[in-house]
Amino acid sequence: MVPHVVSRWPVWLFRWRAAYTPGASVRQKTWAGMSRAPLWGIVGTGPLVCRHSSSTSSRAPEVMLTHKRYPVQRLPFSVVSEEDLAAFERMVPGRVITDPEELEASNVDWLRTVRGCSKVLLRPRTSEEVSRILRYCHERNLAVNPQGGNTGMVGGSVPVFDEIILSTALMNQVISFHDVSGILVCQAGCVLEELSLHVEQRDFIMPLDLGAKGSCHIGGNLATNAGGLRFLRYGSLHGTVLGLEVVLADGTILGGLTSLRKDNTGYDLKQLFIGSEGTLGVITAVSILCPPKPKAVNVAFLGCPGFAEVLQTFSSCKGMLGEILSAYEFMDAECMQLVGHHLQLASPVQESPFYVLIETSGSRAEHDAEKLSNFLEQVLGSGLVTDGTLATDQRKIKALWALRERITEALSLDGYVYKYDVSLPVERLYDLVTELRARVGPLAKHVVGYGHLGDGNLHLNVTAEAFSASLLGELEPYVYEWTAGQQGSVSAEHGVGFKKKDILGYSKPPEALHLMQQLKALLDPKGILNPYKTLPSRA
């Protein structure tokens, strides 16, 4: 599994990994008001805190251990003993990994910002094996870090200390697929791209698609409630997932792998686990509804004179394209300058304050092209759009998508990047960028906004020559407070994990955080499942 994570990400991401350390930028400020010394003092005094490994990886600088960088204290879990290893060996023979080199890639997140020091990784093949492992760990008070493809953005998929890594990599079997209903049932460790291929051969598609699809596991996608590129069209996993099998902290197997679109027999328990990041149970199998494969895909790339026009174009396109609209993305002029400057990508339309990428997916190519073309005629004629281009062949479609998808890469080449991923009411979405630009002035090189406008999801990025505490002070908590002021979400699609657990209060009231703690205590009373994650440390 591990080589996948490394090999399937494009080369530029490695450069970006080295340049970008969002954890440091975000956390330093968040914890600026806390008394740091005692926490740092405590960390490292226990017998269990591990030393830096002697990894000789030459591709990037060594990642600092999480407990060295962040003020986090190991909880009093047991330490894995030789007897434990022998017991695991009996449960999953030949699939108990203790070699430090092999463990390295599972101890470090793919952004190379956080790092645990687990001494053992287990590779069960079945839910029963997961059940036996968790029952044992629960009795022994051993902490467990469930891990899928390790592609998370918030440090949720790697251990913080020495948690046992429970990998779903070998739970990769498709259980069934129904050609009529489009319902796929599979184990949690299936790689998203492989599932996509599986169902596409049968004229369906997966209801979600992600940049990390070559590595991420479907179980991990569900555990983090992944958004991604098909969200606008096919909606949330809370709607498309039909059933789950979950192993609870004490080893209980909670069966619920129904292949039914409708089931109103009591509480919809599976919903609890979607987005709970492995802290309430380990998802071991999934039943999910796949939409029919579209026969035609088109992409339009447009220039808009202002953000008001971006919004009006969205309204217009929802009306005229309706059921075939599958993406509505936007980027500002500075984004285009960055991809032009750093990646030599040329804009296919004349220079504009804003750009919009619209994708359609439908069942009749000529109908879709006609709809798009009529729509373009109207928005060009009314001045909402000043210039535009339409792609129907695969090569040009990819080129247009690259302008939007490679913004992250261009940013990483621009210097140190402060990254935010927020949900906001669409009409205020860009105000945050404008106001922040005015606020930080010359402290920043660029303040840019882009993202999934159709989902109300803004990616706000600020670049500077190097990390600057004074710039950070201007950004945080301002960005979070501004977002909270609009009743927005400080984590739109990336989740909470280790890195965002202490900013939840900006988006959730105390009563909700309290209920989260109560649910955690109910389902995992010893707190062994993915500790130090998802829940605020001081709720």
Place this chain on the structure above:
Amino acid sequence: MVPHVVSRWPVWLFRWRAAYTPGASVRQKTWAGMSRAPLWGIVGTGPLVCRHSSSTSSRAPEVMLTHKRYPVQRLPFSVVSEEDLAAFERMVPGRVITDPEELEASNVDWLRTVRGCSKVLLRPRTSEEVSRILRYCHERNLAVNPQGGNTGMVGGSVPVFDEIILSTALMNQVISFHDVSGILVCQAGCVLEELSLHVEQRDFIMPLDLGAKGSCHIGGNLATNAGGLRFLRYGSLHGTVLGLEVVLADGTILGGLTSLRKDNTGYDLKQLFIGSEGTLGVITAVSILCPPKPKAVNVAFLGCPGFAEVLQTFSSCKGMLGEILSAYEFMDAECMQLVGHHLQLASPVQESPFYVLIETSGSRAEHDAEKLSNFLEQVLGSGLVTDGTLATDQRKIKALWALRERITEALSLDGYVYKYDVSLPVERLYDLVTELRARVGPLAKHVVGYGHLGDGNLHLNVTAEAFSASLLGELEPYVYEWTAGQQGSVSAEHGVGFKKKDILGYSKPPEALHLMQQLKALLDPKGILNPYKTLPSRA
């Protein structure tokens, strides 16, 4: 509120209500194996069991009190006192209803099969008022029955004993609607049809539609996780609901009324309350995503030579109609005979073993008509369909829908009806009907199958001249066991309520039922919210 329930249902339903007593048919068998005497003995011995009211309603026979018909025992809640009424009067002045005539319609379900004997109904206008009421009831140990439009099918919306009825009828304000995103925020007591009109004027539609839309409240829709006519296209409420405000049993207001498509800041708590039928909290306000209003709607009505062809036609139509498909309903030949015989509705196509109704909703009439017409050409040419008709004008569309929608009415005119609403894998969906038909033989007049094939939802109905214990013995638990054998759901869209709580074990494993009980105990430790409902009595 109450007159709505009565006046907005069509006349035939009243006839049906009188003829159909599903509770009796289902429950008698379910509890046949239990020792009934002690339970019946206990009921009625307490000081709180109420006598039959002296209702003089002339439209239907008086409904038997629930605790007289079913073996249910009142739990030791407090009894509403004069001091309590005075306290309520201070909380919701002028909105404390104690008049027995006014209470009557809220004590009886709309199917007229169950009946409570509540002495007081409260009509709060705000979440704060609901909070004060629940805090008080929690302290006083008073049981509460949240009630929306009282249109539920399983006895979940009326009291079983003397629970206080907490009506959402006056919580009927639209809070906001965003013309760009289509996000509606409103109070829980808004009537679905009124919300539909509100958003349709702004070129959107509600993501759900129901026969009861003229009476049902959006809060009740969510509390029961209503399915309905738009489910195939717009999916589950678990996907379309963006936020909820809920008042917990102890009066805590759990705010979560976000208007965001994406929010990954921790556990998605709202999901707990969708489908929990008011047993975990009272939904007081809702944020929901509305799809754009389709500009064109078409309906095709087809005859198929067998159920295999019904399935193949579904596959074919998903491929060729794709994104514009909005309904795929089926009915068997006996259904058509019944609507012909009892309602004088003529089939628009030649006699066939099965009929299919297909609806499309799209943004370009000519495109949709062309897709449908090409699809019809193919299925007719390949023999999947033997005859068909296509409607594009509103009048004919309604006439075609009537054939499907009025089956229930025709059944009620055929005699005593045993009704089942199950989810099954589509490929086995009709086998249950065939096998049951063979099993019951001449004991039944008709055994018919119809329903939302696109959602895997079968409505299985059996008619007889009159109620027959021997026929019931052939039907149950056979239908439930058969459904469980296919990993189906014994309640597809109607929920659990009072009537189905003891058959959940057919669709949910013991671990799931146990977790349901744990969640109930966590969120409502005194069990005051909608008691005697949703959770198995003996789990």
